[in-house]
Amino acid sequence: MRRVHGFHGGVHPPENKAQSLAAPIRPAGIPPQLILPLAQHIGAPAQPVVRVGQAVRGGELLAEADGFVSVPVHAPTSGTVSAIEDRPVPHPSGLPAPCIVIDTDGADAWAPPAPLPEAERADPTKLRERIQGAGIAGMGGAGFPTAVKLSPGPGKAIETLIINGTECEPYITADDTLMRERASELVAGTRILADLLTPREILIGIEDNKPEAIAAVRAAAGSDMEVVVFPTKYPSGGEKQLIEILLGKQVPSGGIPADIGVVCQNVGTAVAVHEAVALGRPLVSRVTTVTGEAVAHPGNYEVLLGTPMGWLLERAGVDPARARRLVMGGPMMGFSIPEPACPVVKTTNCLLVPTEAELPTPPPAQACIRCGLCAEACPATLLPQQLYWFAQGKEYDKLEGHNLFDCIECGACSYVCPSHIPLVQYYRASKAEIIARRREAEKADHARERFEARQARMERLAAEREAKRAERKKAAEAKAKAKAEAAASEGAGADGTQAAAAADPIQAAIERAKARKAALAAGASDEPADQVAKLAANVETIARRLAAAREKLDAYDGGEASVAEALKRGVEKTEEKLARAEAELREAREGASEEA
Amino acid sequence: MSLLRITSPHAHGPLSTTRVMQTVLLATLPGVAALVWFFGPGVLVNIAVTSFFAIAFEAAALKLRGRPVLRTLDDHSAVVTATLLAIALPPYSPWWLLAVGAAASILLAKQLYGGLGYNPFNPAMVGYVVLLISFPVQMTTWAAPRGLAPELPGLLDALRACFAPASFDGATMATPLDLLRQNSDQSLAALYAASPQLGAWGGVGWQWVSLGFLAGGLWMLYRGIFTWHAPVAMLAALAAMAALFYDGGAPGSGGSPLFHLLSGATMFGAFFIVTDPVSSAVSTRGRLVYGALIGVLIYLIRTRGNYPDAVAFAVLIMNFAAPFIDYYTQPRSYGHARGGRP
Numbered sequence: 062m063r064r065v066h067g068f069h070g071g072v073h074p075p076e077n078k079a080q081s082l083a084a085p086i087r088p089a090g091i092p093p094q095l096i097l098p099l100a101q102h103i104g105a106p107a108q109p110v111v112r113v114g115q116a117v118r119g120g121e122l123l124a125e126a127d128g129f130v131s132v133p134v135h136a137p138t139s140g141t142v143s144a145i146e147d148r149p150v151p152h153p154s155g156l157p158a159p160c161i162v163i164d165t166d167g168a169d170a171w172a173p174p175a176p177l178p179e180a181e182r183a184d185p186t187k188l189r190e191r192i193q194g195a196g197i198a199g200m201g202g203a204g205f206p207t208a209v210k211l212s213p214g215p216g217k218a219i220e221t222l223i224i225n226g227t228e229c230e231p232y233i234t235a236d237d238t239l240m241r242e243r244a245s246e247l248v249a250g251t252r253i254l255a256d257l258l259t260p261r262e263i264l265i266g267i268e269d270n271k272p273e274a275i276a277a278v279r280a281a282a283g284s285d286m287e288v289v290v291f292p293t294k295y296p297s298g299g300e301k302q303l304i305e306i307l308l309g310k311q312v313p314s315g316g317i318p319a320d321i322g323v324v325c326q327n328v329g330t331a332v333a334v335h336e337a338v339a340l341g342r343p344l345v346s347r348v349t350t351v352t353g354e355a356v357a358h359p360g361n362y363e364v365l366l367g368t369p370m371g372w373l374l375e376r377a378g379v380d381p382a383r384a385r386r387l388v389m390g391g392p393m394m395g396f397s398i399p400e401p402a403c404p405v406v407k408t409t410n411c412l413l414v415p416t417e418a419e420l421p422t423p424p425p426a427q428a429c430i431r432c433g434l435c436a437e438a439c440p441a442t443l444l445p446q447q448l449y450w451f452a453q454g455k456e457y458d459k460l461e462g463h464n465l466f467d468c469i470e471c472g473a474c475s476y477v478c479p480s481h482i483p484l485v486q487y488y489r490a491s492k493a494e495i496i497a498r499r500r501e502a503e504k505a506d507h508a509r510e511r512f513e514a515r516q517a518r519m520e521r522l523a524a525e526r527e528a529k530r531a532e533r534k535k536a537a538e539a540k541a542k543a544k545a546e547a548a549a550s551e552g553a554g555a556d557g558t559q560a561a562a563a564a565d566p567i568q569a570a571i572e573r574a575k576a577r578k579a580a581l582a583a584g585a586s587d588e589p590a591d592q593v594a595k596l597a598a599n600v601e602t603i604a605r606r607l608a609a610a611r612e613k614l615d616a617y618d619g620g621e622a623s624v625a626e627a628l629k630r631g632v633e634k635t636e637e638k639l640a641r642a643e644a645e646l647r648e649a650r651e652g653a654s655e656e657a
Numbered sequence: 658m659s660l661l662r663i664t665s666p667h668a669h670g671p672l673s674t675t676r677v678m679q680t681v682l683l684a685t686l687p688g689v690a691a692l693v694w695f696f697g698p699g700v701l702v703n704i705a706v707t708s709f710f711a712i713a714f715e716a717a718a719l720k721l722r723g724r725p726v727l728r729t730l731d732d733h734s735a736v737v738t739a740t741l742l743a744i745a746l747p748p749y750s751p752w753w754l755l756a757v758g759a760a761a762s763i764l765l766a767k768q769l770y771g772g773l774g775y776n777p778f779n780p781a782m783v784g785y786v787v788l789l790i791s792f793p794v795q796m797t798t799w800a801a802p803r804g805l806a807p808e809l810p811g812l813l814d815a816l817r818a819c820f821a822p823a824s825f826d827g828a829t830m831a832t833p834l835d836l837l838r839q840n841s842d843q844s845l846a847a848l849y850a851a852s853p854q855l856g857a858w859g860g861v862g863w864q865w866v867s868l869g870f871l872a873g874g875l876w877m878l879y880r881g882i883f884t885w886h887a888p889v890a891m892l893a894a895l896a897a898m899a900a901l902f903y904d905g906g907a908p909g910s911g912g913s914p915l916f917h918l919l920s921g922a923t924m925f926g927a928f929f930i931v932t933d934p935v936s937s938a939v940s941t942r943g944r945l946v947y948g949a950l951i952g953v954l955i956y957l958i959r960t961r962g963n964y965p966d967a968v969a970f971a972v973l974i975m976n977f978a979a980p981f982i983d984y985y986t987q988p989r990s991y992g993h994a995r996g997g998r999p
């Protein structure tokens with residue numbers, strides 16, 4: 062028997078699971094309209110591949126994955142695409158997001174299923190493609206694309222595959238019933254995951270408050286996997302906590318389980334993987350617990366993705382007069398849904414509709430007396446009371462120093478707080494603020510670097526200009542000096558002329574240039590092709606010069622109009638020169654072709 | 658459906674701050690009962706009058722600060738502070754002493770810093786120390802215990818002592834702690850033989866009062882109001898210091914560990930003052946250090962100082978040090994290496 066480890070903190074809220082466990086999983090049926098958000102997972106939203114008005118069959122692709130960390134969306138039943146637009150979606154922000162809306166036709170016509178052929182199952186790439194292509198994202202609540210977790214990358218050998226059947230949140234029983242009723246599918250899906258990851262051991266972790274599920278999974282599991290049962294405590298089902306319970310190891314802060322050779326998958330995900338691979342059925346439905354005292358028929362429903370929550374709640378017999386809030390997920394980590402028009406998505410494990418008496422409206426927060434109950438409850442061994450004070454004081458450095466980012470937002474601290482302080486809310490806000498500040502700082506750094514680079518470039522150009530000017534000045538001075546010397550030597554004697562000519566290098570250079578030009582002119586008539594080439598080179602040089610002049614003019618943004626004017630004139634002059642050179646080149650070319 | 662939009666968690670545990678404060682008040686009962694039995698009903702008048710002033714001051718301060726008065730008073734924290742202060746003060750104290758103490762506790766130590774949760778110092782102990790320094794005579798007269806006093810004052814006497822102090826003349830007696838501190842030439846055995854009020858361990862009456870507060874404290878511990886760390890560390894450190902300097906009961910001895918544990922405000926301090934979460938260190942490791950250092954200080958001040966007891970000073974000094982202790986005792990969070998290394 063495996064030794065199970067403990068983890069720090071945790072709480073024991075009333076479980077309230079019996080209400081939804083009375084009946085087996087029931088199909089919820091086909092609602093008149095399905096609303097399928099393009100982002101039901103963490104990562105890039107899927108890209109629609111259907112048009113409005115297009116008829117679709119069940120299982121057909123509606124939107125394809127956009128990149129590695131993304132999954133596609135499929136049609137849960139047959140019907141017509143009636144809109145692709147923003148609709149209210151279940152997201153903590155409460156903002157609407159793009160959705161594909163399908164008016165169902167009730168026929169439930171399906172595209173022929175295409176299970177992955179046996180031969181291709183041995184190919185990990187094909188398997189991963191199939192799992193991503195079926196639109197599978199973590200069904201425990203986070204919605205991280207499953208195929209990504211199944212590609213731990215080179216150098217990260219996976220020692221342990223953990224299947225998470227903990228379901229530690231109160232009220233929720235979706236995984237519990239799934240394990241009871243579909244244990245063999247769960248085991249089959251687990252084996253597919255194991256084929257991909259080749260772990261040394263496979264552990265299925267279940268809390269001891271689910272004896273029937275434990276028995277069912279034990280009966281279905283082979284000798285290749287071990288069902289580990291451990292005491293019920295919230296939040297045992299948190300990935301990091303479960304790893305500590307089963308292995309006694311902690312995932313390094315800021316890291317992922319694969320860093321210590323572990324991959325965790327939810328039981329619902331494993332079943333979905335089995336259906337995608339063995340049955341060729343993409344992820345188009347899920348088991349959702351509908352519970353709370355305002356619901357007449359609490360239980361677990363097999364719900365088509367995109368089913369409006371209001372429609373499902375009506376089926377479950379919700380009493381709108383008694384419904385005080387609508388929570389997606391459990392009472393510890395779930396979030397409030399602003400309106401029942403929101404659809405059920407891949408991560409909707411539970412819809413909780415409590416009455417006011419059941420989950421009363423929290424009273425106004427009282428002062429924090431630092432009693433430390435939160436620190437005792439914190440599964441991440443943080444000091445929530447200190448984080449609260451720092452969050453109030455906006456002391457972001459201290460928040461990070463006290464490991465705010467290791468907070469998993471499980472809500473255990475708020476649950477025990479005698480002063481009813483919404484601690485998790487403070488941490489969420491502070492995390493968002495710190496992330497925003499980091500982005501801001503990055504942006505500022507980037508802008509500063511750009512500014513400094515530009516400053517350096519401007520300085521360099523100015524220095525170059527200055528150097529050129531100094532050179533010209535020096536040359537002019539030298540010329541004046543030479544002239545003066547020449548005049549002096551001319552006066553000295555006739556035999557000095559030769560010497561003076563020799564001494565005047567500029568004169569000599571001019572002489573040489575003249576001679577070259579004359580030779581060029583003479584040679585031009587002989588070899589027109591040569592001349593064309595030379596003129597073409599000349600045009601090129603002037604064009605280059607013009608470009609440089611224009612750049613200089615563009616770059617100059619100093620205040621002095623005279624400088625700008627001079628630069629402009631320079632450009633114009635060069636332009637003229639270019640035009641002339643081009644004309645010459647044209648003529649020469651014409652001449653050359655005539656001759657030919 | 659009109660739906661509430663509240664962030665998670667949606668469920669909440671049964672505990673509330675008001676409930677915590679009520680539990681503390683209930684837990685004082687055994688100790689207070691022992692005080693009444695051995696020293697008469699003076700402590701009850703103390704508690705009633707101090708609570709009255711504390712609530713009045715708290716309400717006035719809240720009103721001035723523009724805070725909700727009734728809702729804040731409902732947390733019972735003013736009554737808790739007043740009760741703890743009243744228990745620490747000598748029974749049969751005059752009303753003005755109680756009023757000044759309540760003012761120092763509520764106005765100076767609590768509301769001036771921003772109210773409940775914001776006070777760096779334990780309010781009851783601030784009130785006690787202000788009174789001790791300002792009115793040493795009233796603060797160092799303690800009633801004689803049952804069996805040693807000719808007769809215990811009744812409730813009427815207690816009221817008279819409070820509101821017409823001039824007309825009250827109760828029997829007083831040096832406390833066991835005073836006796837021990839003033840002793841320099843007698844061995845402990847001789848001192849115990851010469852002083853009837855020393856009783857068997859911690860002094861007549863005192864030892865039962867201490868056991869009463871111990872019982873209340875253990876009950877709170879059982880109810881999960883605080884963790885064991887600070888009180889156990891304080892009692893252990895105090896006992897260890899006493900054992901270290903016991904010196905076989907020779908004339909220079911500071912008293913036996915049992916004497917120190919069961920005398921004066923040791924148990925009351927360990928379970929009702931040191932456990933005050935607002936002014937103590939926050940982590941469990943921090944509370945161990947915090948409690949242990951209070952225990953050491955209590956022993957030092959009791960044996961080397963000049964005051965009737967040492968709990969108040971020791972606690973206030975360590976209140977100063979709490980943020981410093983917090984800085985060095987931050988627990989290792991999940992996923993972080995031991996010793997603070999990344």
